[in-house]
Amino acid sequence: MxxxxxxxxxxxDSQSGPYMLVKNKKSDEGLSRLLAMRSIKRQVLGPGYINITLGDNGNFKPCDYHEVLPAGLVSEKFKNILDSFQLPGVDFYPAYIENRGNIWKEHYLIHIWQxxxxxxxxxxxxxxxxxxxxxxxxxxxxxxxxxxxxxxxxxxxxxxxxxxxxxxxxxxxxxxxxxxxxxxxxxxxxxxxxxxxxxxxxxxxxxxxxx
Structure with missing residues (x-):
């Protein structure tokens, strides 16, 4: 086959592409292991923090998907769809997007270790x-x-x-x-x-x- x-x-896409989002130093140290090809649940004790490093942050509104390395930052809506498949070896960690005094909490860094x-x-x-x-x-x-x-x-x-x-x-x-x-x-x-x-x-x- x-x-x-x-x-x-x-x-x-054209909505998320104009912005570059990255984890910042406030993120839980365990989230540095998102490239691991094994579970990191025991290492992650707190949330991630995301900020904008490129793009007009005055016009920023979160999308359901952003290319935050290594596997992406997704919304609650996106996460719920993936959760419905009961995927083995795919975990989600809460991440807060911070921009100009605004905080969006219902987002997650994906860890795909399958x-x-x-x-x-x-x-x-x-x-x-x-x-x-x-x-x-x-x-x-x-x-x-x-x-x-x-x-x-x-x-x-x-x-x-x-x-x-x-x-x-x-x-x-x-x-x-x-x-x-x-x-x-x-x-x-x-x-x-x-x-x-x-x-x-x-x-x-x-x-x-x-x-």
Whole structure:
């Protein structure tokens, strides 16, 4: 089975894209471990704090999705949709957005630690050495021999073990799209590459035509 058609990455859209949001030093120290490929629940004891470092912060209003490294900052609405899938290895940590005396509390940093070594080593395009994960990924394609062995509920949302890219199965994307979320686009991995922008209108049409 070709899994490349089934998986998407999240990108910002024209609403969230003009702003750069980052964790600041007030954030709980445990949140520095959001790249860990294991649970960090025991390490996180408090909330994260997010501020704007780029963009006209006088016009800022939070979206349902912002690209805060590594896996994103999402609203309560976004979180509730993902929670409905009972995703293994996906956790949420409260984060407060602070801007010009305003505080928005109903947002969460995502930690996706469910991971699979799922890149196809021959069909993917990269500079470097695949065996020790020291490479720059140019084009990704998924290894069906690996994913065929993983039950669907364990790969609805996961991180590529080789590189920190976070993949969303089309069934989850359908639910997210139906909710009318702000700030997010969905980029099929077949169209991903260095410098990829947000999804085009043609991609949007193709997504629905292929369901």
């Amino acid at each position: 070709n899994y490349d058609r089934q998986y998407y990455l999240l990108t910002e 991971n699979h070594r799922a890149l196809h080593p021959k069909r993917s395009v990269y500079d470097g050495t695949y065996e020790n994960d020291r490479f720059d990924l140019k084009k990704m394609t998924l290894n069906e021999e690996v994913l065929d062995l993983v039950p669907l509920h364990e790969r609805l949302v996961f991180r590529l073990h080789e590189k920190p890219h976070y993949l969303y199965h089309e069934s989850v994307v359908v639910a997210l799209k139906a909710a009318g979320l702000t700030g997010v686009n969905f980029l099929n991995i077949q169209n991903w590459g260095p410098g990829s922008a947000f999804a085009t209108e043609e991609e949007e049409d193709d997504f629905y035509n292929n369901l």
